[in-house]
Structures are given as structure tokens and as C-alpha cells.
Amino acid sequence: MGINDRNYYTKIAWVLIFGSALFRLFYAGLFPLSPDETNYWQWSRHLAWSYHDQAPMIAWLIKLSTWYLNHSEITVRLPSVIAMTVASVYLFFIARRWLGVSVGFKTVLLSQSILLFYLGGLLATPDGLQAAAWAGACYHVARAYDSGKSHQWLMGGIWFGFGMLSKYTMVVFLPCAFCYGLFSRVHRKRLLSVWPYIGVLFGLLMFWPVIQWNLNNNFNSFRHVAFIGGANDHFALHFKYFAEYLGSQAALLSPLVFLLVLSAWPSALFQQRSDRQWIYSYLFFTSFPMFLGFALLSLHTRVYGNWPGAAYLMTSVLTAAFFGVRAKLIFKRKSWGRILWPYAIVISFLISAVVLLQTAAPFLPIPVKLDRTATEITGWPEVGKKARVFMDAMPDPNRTFLFGLRYQIASELAFYTPGRPETVSINRWNRPNVYDYWWKDEELVGFDAVGVSGNANLQQLLNQVFERVEPPEEMKIYRHYVTRNWCYFPTDLVEKPVKIYYLYRAYGFKGGLRWTPPSKWDIRNSISVTPNTSS
DSSP, rough: OOOHHHHHHHHHHHHHHHHHHHHHHHTTTTTTOOOOHHHHHHHHHOOOSSOOSSSSSHHHHHHHHHHHHHHHHHHHHHHHHHHHHHHHHHHHHHHHHHHOOHHHHHHHHHHTTTTHHHHHSSSHHHHHHHHHHHHHHHHHHHHHHHHOHHHHHHHOOOOOOOHHHGGGGGGHHHHHHHHHHHHHTGGGGGGGGGGGHHHHHHHHHHHHHHHHHHTTTTHHHHHHHHHHHHTTSSSOOOOOOHHHHHHHHHHHHHHHHHHHHHHHHHHHHHHOOGGGGGHHHHHHTEEEEHHHHHHHHHTTOOOTTTTTTTTHHHHHHIIIIIIIIOOOOSSSOHHHHHHHHHHHHHHHHHHHHHHHHHHHHHOOOOOOGGGGHHHHHHHHHHHHHHHHHHHHEEEEEGGGEEEEEHHHHHHHHHSSTTTTTOOOOOTTTSOOTTHHHHHHHHHHTTTTEEEESSSSSSHHHHHHHEEEEOOOOOEEEEEOOOTTTTTTOHHHHHHSSSSEEEEEEEEEEEOOOOOOOSOOTTTTOSSSOOOOOOO
16 A cells, blocks of 8 residues: 555545544434433533432533533533544554554544444444543553553543443453453563553543442442442353344444454454464453353343443454455455445444434334334424423422423423423332432422423322322424425324323422332342432
């Protein structure tokens, strides 16, 4: 490859990275926030050193973004857009430095096509922040193994700490990076230096506020993570969720890309070993263990599709190296993987484009039960406006609070109700969450309330915590197809609501906000919850 070719690939790679970032920034304002996004935005209005469900970085960055740029869908999502751009830059650096600029370009091409990465770089969740941290830590630790320079170990530690403050699964990076060094004939001696451990210590010191918060709050955050990891269930191994796990990965990566990924990992193991080819083993160790760990966990409990997302960052480099370029690696002739490569890229881009377009401007007649984006985000601005009308019509609006029985609804109401009022989640019958830390019964006793739920039969239940509850008013939410005027849509599909919400008027709150454990053996059951320590 000549100098002109290297310059060409480099320029196109930068265009792809920053062009995708600009597109995500524009697209971020075209559709409402999802329930999890509004929940993280709510966290940013109650800053703390940590939170019940997750590490605090997403809240801190949303606070910074909305503080300077006001509250909107774009500003809430801006940290994720920036974070995934940083991850893309690091992926390009890794591939270009050790595998060549052509592999770097193909890595960028692949990573910008994958739906999982697009969602992580668009939605306001911890996944995009963890992606930046994982890619940054991988790059600097690889530089440290390669050169032994102390500042690279420190940079790796800083990114590790940033990742731990973003998402707890970042902890997997430590054994991944350490096991590479332990089993590496080329770099095992680097572990004899004090600098790798100083880097780790630096990252752990960054994470100390989260540890301190948990010490002050009965380890509630760690209890929550253990619960969703199946710690509360009787130990059993089965295949109930394993197929679902593999299917979710294929859907988020696209089926052909997932096949190439599964082929890239063994290819890295069987690649001819030499001092110059250590990067393949490093990329394997910093990707496959994450995927394998969650695959094993799925034999016990349900694993959500985004959980192993960081595994595919370094795997995208491997996949591009083995199948995206005409390199003499382990293949003597054109392999099936290299034949599939162009089709995998095109199909991956198409799947991402269809999902993104359907989200912002529904055009496909997808059954309601299969259109998850529609059921999660459609109609929230309308529901918020309706809730405001209900609140203003109450006897004393100044002594009326707005509530949901799930944190998702309470958070959507907080963002989309005009005036963005503080809202309440009555957790008594569901699960503990961050709202348990923000409200006490005595602050609201005697107040009236307006509630929103997807359940039409809550009067009897709500009478446990209110003096009187009126029958709910129904509100139907529909999709608005952009293609309806020039495409045929089945009448029952068009006329079927995406969701039906019920608005309740309740009077005289008696108390009972906090979650009640169903059993004293529930791992989430702690003695008390103290207010968050403000950061």
C-alpha cells in the first residue's frame, strides 16, 4: 500500500467517524426519550456519588450538558454521542497502529454499521460511556504492554476508572487485560513492573465514591446488580435463556456480522504466533471473555442484549483484520468469511437504517407487540400535556403531586409534563429504585395526586395509600405512519393503539411510598435507605 492509499483510507475513516457523530447529533432530537433515558435525566436533577441502579457518570454528564445547553432530547443524549465518537477514534487508532491503516478503515466501516453501537452512541445510557472507557483502556494498556511506558499504564487506569464510574461491567476489563499479560510469552515480564498496579489503583481510587455511597446505603446498588444477575434465584443450569441470549446478539449486531464475530475469535487463537502478532491474542482476551461470561450467566438467568456490548469493540478490529482486507493471515485462499464481508456490512447498515427510520418516522406496518420502540417512546409528550391539565384542575394544584407506579412512567412524566415538575414513583408494590431516596412519606402526607398507569384496575390498590381515588380516564396512543397516505395498511393495525394509559385522580395521600420486600430473604431487602449524599 502506498502513501496515497494510506492517506485516502485515513481521510475516509475520519469522515465516517465524524460524519456519523454529526448524524447522531441531528437524529437525537427527532424522537422522544425512552423511559431509561428520562430516568437517567432524573438522576441528573438529584446529583449523588452513586445511585441505586447504576454508577453515576451518566447522570453527571447529563447534568453538565443540560446545565450549559438547557433541557432537550439532544442535550440529554449529547454525552453518549461524544462518548461513542471517542470509542470509534480509539478503535481506529488500535487497528491502524498494529494492523495497518486499511484494517483501521474497515474497522471504522464495520463499527459505524452495527446497530448496537449506533444505539449506544445515540441513547442516553451508560453503554456509550462504557464503550469509550473500554476502547480507551484497551488502547493505552496495549501501548503499555508494547512499550512499558508508565504514562500509558496510568492512562489505562484513568479510562478504567471512568468506565467503572459509568457501568459496573467495566470490572471485567481487569481480568481480561491481566490474563493476556499472564499468558503472553511476549509481554509477561511487563507485569513485574509496579506501573500496571499503580494504574489499577488510580482507577479504583476514582471509583471510591461509589464504594463509599454503598457503604452508607447498605450496599443497595450491589444488591440490585446481584439481583438482576440471578443471585436471588435457586441455582440451576438450563437453556431457557441461552437461545434468547444468542438471538439478541445476532439481532443487535446483524446475523452475518455475528457469524463473522464468532469466526474471528477462534481465528485469533489459531493465528500463527510470533512476536509481531501478539495483538491478535490481546484483542481476543479483551473481548471474548466478556461474551463468554454472559453466555454462561444466561444458563442461569435472563441476560439483556446490551450487557456484553463492550465485547464487540475489540472484536470489530479482529473481524476487520481477518475478513475485511486481503491480508495473508491464516487464510491461504479467499475464505467464506471474506466472501460474506461485503454482504455483512451492507445488511448491517440496512438494518440500522430501517430501525432508526422506523423509530423517528414509522413507515412499516409492524404489529404493536413487535414494535418495541413504538411502545416505549410514542405519545409521552401528549401524556405529559394531559397530566398537566389534570393537575391544574385539582382542588389545590400547589398541593398536588404527579406519580407513576413504575420509575419509567414517573421519569417520562417529569420530562414531558410542561414545567417539568418533580414526580414520584410509588414503589410499594413493584421494586426499589432511586425514588426511594428522594421522597419520604411525611413530605407528601395529605397531598392530592394525579397518577398515570397502563393498568385500568388500580383503584382498590391505590386506596391503600390514598383516602379516595376516582375511576381513571383512558388515553389511547397511536402511531402516526408517514407512509399511510400512499401505502396500504391493515385497518386493524392502524386503528389499534400502541398503548393505553389511564390517568387517576387521587385525594389525601396517607403514606406508603417505599417498596415492601416480598420476603425477608430477598437480596434487595436492606434495613434502611438513607438520602443520597450530594456530589
